[in-house]
Amino acid sequence: MKISFLIHTVYGIGGTIRTTLNLAEELADRHEVEIVSVFRHRDIPLFTIDPRITVVPLVDTRPKSPTCEKEHPDQLTPAEFFPRTEARFKEYSKLTDERVRAHYARSDADVVIGTRPGLVAYAARFAPEGAVLIGQEHMTYNHHKPALREELRPHLEALDAFVTVSEGDAAVWREQMRLPGTRVLCIPNSVPEPMVAPSDQSGTTVVAAGRLSPEKRYDVLIRAFAKVVAVRPEWTLRICGWGTERDKLRRHIDTLGLHNHVFLMGPRSPIEPEWVKGAIAASTSRHESFGMTLVESMRCGVPMVSTDCDYGPREIIKDGEDGLLVPVGDVDAVAAALLRLIEDEGLRRRMGEAALRNARRFDPSVIAERYDDLFTELGAGTRKRRAVAAGAAVRDQSAAVRDLGAAPGSGAPTGGGAHSAVPDVQDEAPREHPADDEGHDGDAGFAPVADCVAEADGSLTVTLLAPPAPTDRTAPAAPTDPPARPDAPRLVAVLQGRDPVERTYAFRADGTLSIPAGEDLAEGNWVCHVEDPATGARAPLTARAVDQRGSLRPADRMGPGDGVRHLVPYRRPPGHLLELRSWVRAVHAEAGDIALTDDRATLTGRLLGPVTDRADRPELVMRRYDSHEEVAVPGAWLSGDRFRIDLPWEELAGRRRREQDTWALWLRYAPDRAPVKIARLLDDVVAKADVFAYRPVRRHKRRPLLLARRLVRKVRRQPQLMVELTLRYDGHNALYVRVTDA
Numbered sequence: 001m002k003i004s005f006l007i008h009t010v011y012g013i014g015g016t017i018r019t020t021l022n023l024a025e026e027l028a029d030r031h032e033v034e035i036v037s038v039f040r041h042r043d044i045p046l047f048t049i050d051p052r053i054t055v056v057p058l059v060d061t062r063p064k065s066p067t068c069e070k071e072h073p074d075q076l077t078p079a080e081f082f083p084r085t086e087a088r089f090k091e092y093s094k095l096t097d098e099r100v101r102a103h104y105a106r107s108d109a110d111v112v113i114g115t116r117p118g119l120v121a122y123a124a125r126f127a128p129e130g131a132v133l134i135g136q137e138h139m140t141y142n143h144h145k146p147a148l149r150e151e152l153r154p155h156l157e158a159l160d161a162f163v164t165v166s167e168g169d170a171a172v173w174r175e176q177m178r179l180p181g182t183r184v185l186c187i188p189n190s191v192p193e194p195m196v197a198p199s200d201q202s203g204t205t206v207v208a209a210g211r212l213s214p215e216k217r218y219d220v221l222i223r224a225f226a227k228v229v230a231v232r233p234e235w236t237l238r239i240c241g242w243g244t245e246r247d248k249l250r251r252h253i254d255t256l257g258l259h260n261h262v263f264l265m266g267p268r269s270p271i272e273p274e275w276v277k278g279a280i281a282a283s284t285s286r287h288e289s290f291g292m293t294l295v296e297s298m299r300c301g302v303p304m305v306s307t308d309c310d311y312g313p314r315e316i317i318k319d320g321e322d323g324l325l326v327p328v329g330d331v332d333a334v335a336a337a338l339l340r341l342i343e344d345e346g347l348r349r350r351m352g353e354a355a356l357r358n359a360r361r362f363d364p365s366v367i368a369e370r371y372d373d374l375f376t377e378l379g380a381g382t383r384k385r386r387a388v389a390a391g392a393a394v395r396d397q398s399a400a401v402r403d404l405g406a407a408p409g410s411g412a413p414t415g416g417g418a419h420s421a422v423p424d425v426q427d428e429a430p431r432e433h434p435a436d437d438e439g440h441d442g443d444a445g446f447a448p449v450a451d452c453v454a455e456a457d458g459s460l461t462v463t464l465l466a467p468p469a470p471t472d473r474t475a476p477a478a479p480t481d482p483p484a485r486p487d488a489p490r491l492v493a494v495l496q497g498r499d500p501v502e503r504t505y506a507f508r509a510d511g512t513l514s515i516p517a518g519e520d521l522a523e524g525n526w527v528c529h530v531e532d533p534a535t536g537a538r539a540p541l542t543a544r545a546v547d548q549r550g551s552l553r554p555a556d557r558m559g560p561g562d563g564v565r566h567l568v569p570y571r572r573p574p575g576h577l578l579e580l581r582s583w584v585r586a587v588h589a590e591a592g593d594i595a596l597t598d599d600r601a602t603l604t605g606r607l608l609g610p611v612t613d614r615a616d617r618p619e620l621v622m623r624r625y626d627s628h629e630e631v632a633v634p635g636a637w638l639s640g641d642r643f644r645i646d647l648p649w650e651e652l653a654g655r656r657r658r659e660q661d662t663w664a665l666w667l668r669y670a671p672d673r674a675p676v677k678i679a680r681l682l683d684d685v686v687a688k689a690d691v692f693a694y695r696p697v698r699r700h701k702r703r704p705l706l707l708a709r710r711l712v713r714k715v716r717r718q719p720q721l722m723v724e725l726t727l728r729y730d731g732h733n734a735l736y737v738r739v740t741d742a
Contacts, residue, residue, distance in 0.1 A: 190364040283306040
């Protein structure tokens with residue numbers, strides 16, 4: 001049987017994309033599956049797509065693509081067949097109408113599934129004759145405006161089934177919109193078993209994830225966390241995702257002074273390695289048709305605190321057993337629930353174990369079986385379907401070109417492959433293991449894939465999932481862990497730079513290898529490849545999942561006098577390649593919390609390394625980039641080699657010489673020693689700049705007769721001339737101050 005999913009785009013990130021891929025992957029075990037993506041706005045999808053799934057992009061909107069069709073005349077013409085009251089109507093066009101129609105005119109799909117209201121309308125109008133038509137509701141009845149519901153009615157009546165993701169929403173649809181010929185039922189979304197080990201509910205991190213949009217009400221969560229921090233200041237909140245609310249949430253964090261406790265992590269895929277870093281999960285949405293993040297966190301063994309919104313949460317969480325439900329918008333209730341789990345580790349662990357157990361009912365195998373039963377009940381694959389001869393397909397395609405007035409190569413259908421309606425755009429699932437950009441062109445003949453785990457002792461374990469073709473690996477494995485065989489594939493880590501350095505590690509017979517803690521890997525980025533020893537062929541190593549939990553708190557493993565040797569594995573976008581970020585410092589000044597007010601910034605940190613001649617007082621040395629100019633400020637030592645220093649805002653504002661001044665921060669810890677850069681290295685975040693962010697501080701420009709000038713400008717109601725000082729982290733995670741005009 002052939003199943004066709006019609007989706008807005010499969011190249012982004014979000015709940016509909018994720019659940020579509022989960023279901024499609026499970027159905028691919030028993031059926032032919034394609035995902036028709038109306039738009040393609042990036043080269044490589046953010047989610048890894050099973051190679052058994054055929055991806056068919058229809059309209060290329062990649063800005064730098066030679067086949068970009070944003071300015072195609074028909075893309076600038078409004079759609080005729082897409083519902084006008086649909087939220088994304090302005091993105092659809094005469095071109096999308098024609099591309100969807102042309103694709104399904106040649107399709108032999110037995111089942112067509114529309115994944116949003118407008119695409120349900122497309123499926124009802126353009127699906128092959130005889131195909132089973134299914135609409136999916138990933139929002140709720142009440143989420144849609146009455147005008148859209150009425151515009152959809154004839155399309156919903158043409159469906160064989162309309163599937164919601166909660167029983168509560170299905171009941172509302174059945175009650176409010178009578179569809180006699182359409183079966184309305186609930187089949188929840190599916191979430192697969194995580195690729196990483198479950199959380200042990202230890203640590204001091206709360207994790208939230210999802211689109212940064214108004215309905216998620218992250219402002220409620222942030223305000224609640226301010227109350228949590230007032231009681232338990234060692235806890236932090238990580239919010240994973242992106243969206244239109246990011247800047248607003250950033251300002252909210254700054255206003256509440258939570259920059260040391262609440263972090264916007266950006267999008268993370270896969271999300272499971274982020275969930276398992278948490279001891280608690282949180283969701284404060286005002287409505288959730290289902291709640292993918294709830295099930296994802298539960299499958300990772302993390303108990304969830306969620307608002308009891310319509311409809312998903314109450315059908316997923318068993319309140320008091322595997323999570324806690326709180327009223328929508330109630331900041332105090334959210335804070336109290338979080339503190340209840342924070343204060344009671346035993347309860348937290350019991351709920352985490354129950355969450356892991358109860359969430360198995362959402363496994364893709366269970367959900368796919370329900371869809372398979374539905375397909376069978378609706379007669380999929382048994383109806384007489386329209387046969388489309390090859391000649392008819394060619395004639396139809398030629399007519400489409402004439403109708404569009406397009407020339408070959410313009411992006412209109414011009415005779416692409418059997419599964420594509422767009423020329424010069426991939427006809428198949430995007431390559432999930434593309435050659436990297438370091439000069440490897442993918443000619444090795446294999447595409448290695450691996451998982452990587454940062455262990456609690458700081459070592460790394462790499463498990464090869466898709467090894468290269470063996471030369472001779474028929475010998476049985478020994479009962480114990482044997483040494484690597486000479487013909488075993490090897491991991492080759494290459495340090496990027498002018499003079500590349502390589503380190504080689506052999507995989508054991510079970511496909512694993514270990515990189516010991518404290519391994520001699522020079523500071524920098526190490527790109528991982530797999531080499532077949534028989535041929536010498538080498539291919540970049542794609543990471544399926546990277547578990548960074550062992551990289552979270554390396555300082556806990558360090559003894560007195562130890563220098564820094566810290567290794568963090570990560571997936572490098574866009575190709576999801578495995579890289580290792582190594583930091584090696586004999587003596588290091590680790591940046592910690594920064595107390596920030598309008599009047600001052602106070603930096604705290606910790607000095608690490610074999611320091612025996614420490615000065616009576618530490619000294620902050622601020623050096624202007626591209627200059628020998630310095631500003632030195634004394635600080636104070638705290639217990640445990642920690643230090644505290646006030647930054648000289650007024651001094652830096654008065655020394656501004658250029659449109660943008662940049663001052664690097666160094667710590668002079670001993671009178672006869674060179675100062676060391678102050679940097680933040682000791683955690684799992686490879687690039688700090690967008691995660692550890694600090695609000696700017698404004699100061700008046702220092703000029704002659706400053707007070708008189710300020711008074712004159714105030715009387716004249718003119719804006720004051722100000723400079724802005726901002727603490728930031730650079731590409732090497734070193735701290736600096738940027739001074740610009742406000």
